[in-house]
Amino acid sequence: MNEALSGDRLGLLQTFVRIVEAGSLSAAASQLGTTQPTVSRRLRALEHSLGQQLAQRSTHAWRLTEAGRQCYERAKLLLEDWSAMQAQLRGAQDEPEGLLRVMVPHALGQLQLMGPLLALLRCAPALSVEWLLNDQAPNFSSHDLDCAIRVGAVTDPSVVALQLGQVPRILVAAPELLADRTPPSHPAALADWPWLALGSYYRHELQLHDPEGRTCKLALRPRLITDSLFALRHAAVEGLGVCAMSAWMAQPHLADGSLQCLLPGWQAESLPVHLLYPYQRYQTAKLRHFISAMRDSLSGLSGLGRDEAQASGPDAMLPT
Template sequence: MLYVRRMKHVHDRLDLLDTFQKIGESGSLSKAARLLGTTQPTVSRRLLELERLLGCKLALRTTASFSLTDEGRSLLVEARDLGDRWSGLSQRLKGGQSRPEGTLRVIGPSGYGTGFLTDAVTDLRAAHPALRVELTLTDRVLDLTAWGAECWVCVGEVRDPGLVSRKLGMMERVLIATPELLRKLGPVTIARLPQLPCVGLVPYVTGNVRMLDRSGRSRMVTLDTPIQTDSLLSSYRAILNGAGIGAAAPWMCQDDLKTGRVQRVLANWWLEPIAIHVALPPGIYRPARVTAFIEALKARMSALSGFRPSS
């Protein structure tokens, strides 16, 4: 009987944490109540009980506003992790694979969001209607855990040692420019490239870059980038406006190459391919929604022009 009571206490506290997670993620007691299929007074009572158990204020609420305290934001991160661990334990003990469900939070580059990244998300939702997806597009380096995200699709190496990274493959990059700009510049050679205006994409296409030719030779070139941006879309827009020679992945510029809106520059040379990774929070357990998303993303990316998937 004592064992049953203890298990009930554990279950009750897990319910309190689940309620708090819904409150923190939805941003209001009423929305959390709808998500949980209960009433707002019940949600409010659970929040007060959790605050009593922990001995601290988790949320600041008035009739007009609601926000988490520093302690509340910290607990929200822990509650998500605990919820995933509990789901993983339950899944392993049952000996089966859970279906993708819940809310998947993904962070990715803005330039990818207008293409294959959004395609992968819609593919995933079509295959798993019970799943919800929140896709945040940004070209900044973010704290994955603080954002409560489970996946970060990133260009280049993952420098945060606290994250687990999986290499999806290598993306080729070619130099392009508008025909009008190329007529003004005259013949472009690898030797002349440092003297010509280029559009910089920080931190990937700026300063010294490595160029490769068809024979496998490599050459370091210092680019002159009077215009620099950290946005892939902004960089490509500047190239289309004739602001300079710039770099783009084949999948991004292939339609404009076909119509003649842009042309290849130094057709026998290309920039060193860059790795594409997906970064994940540390931990052994991966929710089924994360695995399903990675598979959907790999399927979309494998069809991209200029992308070489990892084996």
């Protein structure tokens, strides 16, 4: 039996995945630190083991067969599961290492989460993070993500959603907007005021509630609708209108007086913050350490304690 046939099948699968992702036998050989004939022998050994031709090869072309495409998808899952199982069995205290790809909302990712991220990187010198700022719902397959942080409802039943906290939303406006107006005593009085809207969460309607359970639904005609929390805050500070804003985002401007809180007893519905990752049997050390760092940080947004954070499995549909 030759070298390739005597190799373990897991190693053959690893070589096959590397070939597919590198795009050629020669590129895979270079990445693996071996020769192209060796890589070719390993590919033939895997095909012999499976009884299927995985690739069609010629002098100038190389492409997967249908069996090869199926093998690649299954092999990736198998190898990821194997790596995750190794990490799990080594224990939760393993040092995180390797690259972690994370998608986070712009505002949270630039302001609230940079501190804990940098602290994690200082404590884990073998860990690297690709920090992708994006306010859209994550697509784990197309973006090749390890995890994502998402503000708002989660409707994807294929992911694990770990609730990290709640973001209270308060009504704010600049002092100059209030200068020539009677201070409102009830939300209904704000119906004719100029409004700003964060289109991801409210546009032409906003429902408010108070601690006693009373509600008030306002019909809005916003002067500005934006999908950026930064743009919303800037417009509010400039006096363009009233808006419902995340309390943590408004806090520095409430402190320096550039924004004022309207009707402190009334708030818009709080927004949940989730950490999402694709369902898997085992968590890698890098994902476990990242989850712990983010949970400790984001629980402070609303006072939600670490022990109160709730995880929902792949079948969970979180409330809108």
